[in-house]
Amino acid sequence: MSTTTSASSRIAVGFLVLAASAASAWAAGGHAPYGFGTTPTESELAAFTSPLPDGRGLPAGSGTVAQGDALYKGQCASCHGDKLQGGIGDRLIGGRGTLVNDNPAKAPIKTVESYWPYATTLFDYIKRAMPQNMPGSLNDDQVYALCAYILSEAKIVPADSSMDAKALAAVKMPNRDGFIPDHRPEKFPPVAKSPHQMLGFAGPLK
């Protein structure tokens, strides 16, 4: 609800427009800018972090594998396992070579190591959503350190690595080229040719 003051000033504006042209005061509505809202401050916007894969948007700071190791043991291992093998939270490493598979009895193992295409996503996700019981509690140096540690356990970067904005954006993830655009809507093969058909035939629509 607008205040009385702004309501009356809007009415005043309305009358002015009306005076100019009776039709335009009721015109189709779309006339940005309406002038609602305010301009956010630099510091309000600085509270948000959303890096792009090329590294734009990554903050300053850095952290080493060793620092990440200690942080992981204290703040992550309880849910993701001391060997990053998973628990309440996802398994984080392993699974390379399991993605090519057409066997319903065998599951692919999708982890940061085997599946994630960009290392910048790791910074972004840990920064805003982890640890799950205290999201948003880690500073940028700590998040870089955790990225370094997880990527090192995944054997994507050496164990003496340090991560910062430049180094993280330069990491080439093993499954970097593993994604393709949506090809739907699909042109399905005829029902009679589908492989698992047991019985029946869906005839053409009448």
Place this chain on the structure above:
Amino acid sequence: MRERRMPAEKSGPQDSVADMLREAEDRALVADRSDPHSPYHPGANATPGGRRRFMFGSLAVAGAVASLPGLARAKGSLGSEEHDVPADATKVPGYPLADESYGTRSQFETEVRVRFKTATPLSSWTFTPLQGSLGIVTPSGLHFERSHGGTAVIDPSKHNLFVHGMVRSPKKFSMKDIKRFPSMSRTMFIECSGNGLTEWSKPTMKTVQGTHGLTSTSEWTGVPLRTILEEAGVKPGAKWLLAEGGDAAAMTRSIPMEKALKDCFLAYGQNGEAIRPEQGYPLRLMVPGFEGNVHIKWLRRIEVSDAPFMTREETSKYTDLMPSGKAVQFSFEMEAKSVITSPSGEMTLDGPGFYEITGLAWSGRGAVRRVDVSADGGKTWRQAALQGPVMPICHTRFRLPWQWDGKEAILQSRCVDSTGYVQPTLGQVIAMRGLNGPIGSIYHLNAIQSWLVATDGKVSNVHYY
């Protein structure tokens, strides 16, 4: 909302995901079958006049009982108030009208959402009880839920939406500001792209709540996203925007600018009142026809960009892994789909005779044009009646009268949308996308559902194609 995140999946074998779902459903059904008021109760259909539908289930009650051991069923169902039941309601006054009230449902109505027992209730989902659905609208309290950091509690007077990035003038809108813009309403479905993920390689869930309960329809009210973007002034070269939630997961997804300007809107209303907390109170991004996850709840920020952000939910999750090892990314649209909600799994037909076959059909690409129903596993089809008005990107109710002869029958529905797309059989989908593990490529399963009616009237979930 689609995914599953249990320890088992994390360590590889996805099979146990389905096992967990099945166990949760089983617990619910066991409780339900022992409830004489439940349509899943063995004798339930013996009182035809008493029930609008001979066999509607209340998985719900089951769920409530399972999760709240202290709740005695005699106290009335969730969301109701218990009143004494007179032998003859014409002989005693009813309960008086309160000076102020919000209203509850009847104490005899027991349907509830049922949560899938993930490792943590902070990242979990609940299914809408479609078996009892009437018409096309889902009651707000039964709209399916999916969240990754619990349900956020937000004071609307302190909530802001920031719009920044590639815009001429960054903006901060209070909820009051948002509500001053010209408004709009739209009745539409939201479906989690993980709806039916247990059903890829074998029939797994027993009821339609379990196989299809991650779709719901509401009337949503809000402001076109285009209006908000125009207010900030999108700069040339902007191609994507990031939408971020103000919950503990700070859920983020990238949306193509073209879609944002076409028909997205920001909803603050649901079914005539404020949007429910679990649906994103006070503000939710609506992306008509796209998978549920991109309808960012508790919306607090929009960042305009020239490229997608590649967030965790559009890389690690919500991507469809094919047998080739390549994963389809940004598979946004929910394709045409339909399901018979009655008769459906775990119901029992009370002998040969007349039954109405009814269900829901929907498409993220347009309106439902027709629905065909088969009682012989797809050999022959009959066109069902569609309840109007048929709206695009909205649940559409279909109905067909049926005379059951007491012989084994396989009920299926198949819809066609306004683009001419025909809902495929499961065999066609598998031929196209393969089966990379027990739950295949997880997302976007929209195959024809089969319900087997046995000669004893018992209905069950089968694969038949």
